[in-house]
Amino acid sequence: MKAIIRTKLESPREAAPLAVFRILFGFMMLFSIIRFWYHGWIESLYLEPDFHFSYYGFEWVKPLGPYTYLIFLLCALSSVGIALGYKYRWSSILFFLSFTYIELVDKTTYLNHYYFISVLSLLMIFLPLQAYYSVDAWKKPGKAFQLLPSWPVLSLRLLLGIVYFYAGLAKLNSDWMLKAMPLKIWLPSKFDIPMIGGLLGQEWVQYAFSWTGALFDLAVPFLLLSKRTRVPAFIVLVIFHVLTRVLFPIGMFPYIMIVSALIFFPASVHHRFLEILSRLTGIIKQRFDNGRRLVSNYGYAHTFKMTFFALFFGVQILFPWRYLLYPGELFWTEEGYRFSWRVMLMEKSGYAQFKVVDEDSGKWVYVDNSEFLTAFQEKQMSFQPDFILEFAHFLEDHYRQLGWGDVGVYVDSRVALNGRLSRPFIDPRADLTQYEDTFKPKTWILPFHDTIKGL
Numbered sequence: 001m002k003a004i005i006r007t008k009l010e011s012p013r014e015a016a017p018l019a020v021f022r023i024l025f026g027f028m029m030l031f032s033i034i035r036f037w038y039h040g041w042i043e044s045l046y047l048e049p050d051f052h053f054s055y056y057g058f059e060w061v062k063p064l065g066p067y068t069y070l071i072f073l074l075c076a077l078s079s080v081g082i083a084l085g086y087k088y089r090w091s092s093i094l095f096f097l098s099f100t101y102i103e104l105v106d107k108t109t110y111l112n113h114y115y116f117i118s119v120l121s122l123l124m125i126f127l128p129l130q131a132y133y134s135v136d137a138w139k140k141p142g143k144a145f146q147l148l149p150s151w152p153v154l155s156l157r158l159l160l161g162i163v164y165f166y167a168g169l170a171k172l173n174s175d176w177m178l179k180a181m182p183l184k185i186w187l188p189s190k191f192d193i194p195m196i197g198g199l200l201g202q203e204w205v206q207y208a209f210s211w212t213g214a215l216f217d218l219a220v221p222f223l224l225l226s227k228r229t230r231v232p233a234f235i236v237l238v239i240f241h242v243l244t245r246v247l248f249p250i251g252m253f254p255y256i257m258i259v260s261a262l263i264f265f266p267a268s269v270h271h272r273f274l275e276i277l278s279r280l281t282g283i284i285k286q287r288f289d290n291g292r293r294l295v296s297n298y299g300y301a302h303t304f305k306m307t308f309f310a311l312f313f314g315v316q317i318l319f320p321w322r323y324l325l326y327p328g329e330l331f332w333t334e335e336g337y338r339f340s341w342r343v344m345l346m347e348k349s350g351y352a353q354f355k356v357v358d359e360d361s362g363k364w365v366y367v368d369n370s371e372f373l374t375a376f377q378e379k380q381m382s383f384q385p386d387f388i389l390e391f392a393h394f395l396e397d398h399y400r401q402l403g404w405g406d407v408g409v410y411v412d413s414r415v416a417l418n419g420r421l422s423r424p425f426i427d428p429r430a431d432l433t434q435y436e437d438t439f440k441p442k443t444w445i446l447p448f449h450d451t452i453k454g455l
Contacts, residue, residue: 008150009149009150009151010151011149012147012148012149013148014148014267015131015133015146016132016133017266017267019129019270019274020273021260022088023085024083024259025256025260026083026084027079027080027083028255028259033072033076036072042069045106046063046068046105047065047068048374051372051394052106053387054106054107055107056386056439061104063106071102072102074094075094077094078091079095081095084134086135088130092121096118096124099118110338111250115339119159120159122312127155127156128145128152133274133285138287144290145290147294148294149294157221160261164221165218166340170342171217173454174451174452175345175346177210177214177454179418180207181347181418183209188200224264225264230264230265237257238258241254319339322340323337326441328445329451333441333442333448335441335442347418349379349422350414351412351415351422352411353366354395356396356404357409357410358399359406359408360406369391372395382413388413388426388432395409396433409433410430411426411428417448420450424446425446426445426446
């Protein structure tokens, strides 16, 4: 069995799909960063706020004032390096570090596709994407290869398959499948979209979107693997993601997934793309078509690399299931929700009124959240318990600096989930300063008193 797996992983495969993936990924990241900069989001999200919500264990990651622009510049330059295949290994390391640092600064900006880019760029560090049609291969013909082992392509396909399949599994819940929630809330608001806007308020359309979305995510990785179904599956994928982009403001994610899905196509498609690119740029493609094959060297470096892949994909497969270790409804507590490919599954809104008490003197005050948070931060904080806890500790420190003694922080919080009436969210009797953020269950979250069945 081990020999069969090794033969499958090491069988020679054209490097062109990896080169096309590298080029498109690099330039899409460059465009994304320019877009982010152009809209002024660096300043509004990272420089203007006085307080930033941190990820557990990464509290030390902070914005660097005006130097935050430098991180974005490094991220942009490294994305160009990836696209060109120039000093590829260093470019991919720099991109991973700079992009991930940006995303760790404030978890208010968390999106699944940001996590996907970080995970993907980490994987790319260990893939030989510079071996073909790159500046590195042009400058050092001895390190240029037209044929590579199969494992780099299979690694990218596996990661994409995990993302889609887990997104599909997450949709197999009673709110999504039996109530068409939250699409029943979102779709009617898009009535002004040409041609289809008038249909989006109809219940059967909302159910059709829910069921089709779940089936698409579950099936598309397998359909892309088959030669017979690949082209129609890709057409559906393009329609699905373009429609998603039209309906929902989710940035570059649909285009990233469309481009990434090209890795499932045979090398002949990618060679045609590179031939067109060569005619447009004057690059001599034949220089890279050397027929040379890269053969894995089974030394310590290879063992380290294979160990990394085993751990990497082990985490990607197992980590989304960590929510099973927590009591309570996942959508309510959100313990184990992030980093699990749960894409656009719920509509959640909340209200959080904090009360700060000096336990020594009995003095107390209600907090105006907008005094410390931006509107976006306050909105995200209002229904996410780890945000609420972190803000409570911030208030504790703030009022101690003002000379208060033994500070207690309490919150009156209500949350509405997927069209349900809002209900109390956090125990109002709990002094949140007495709790620390850990991986343990948060006992101060009130019960959901409802059931959402599913995975």
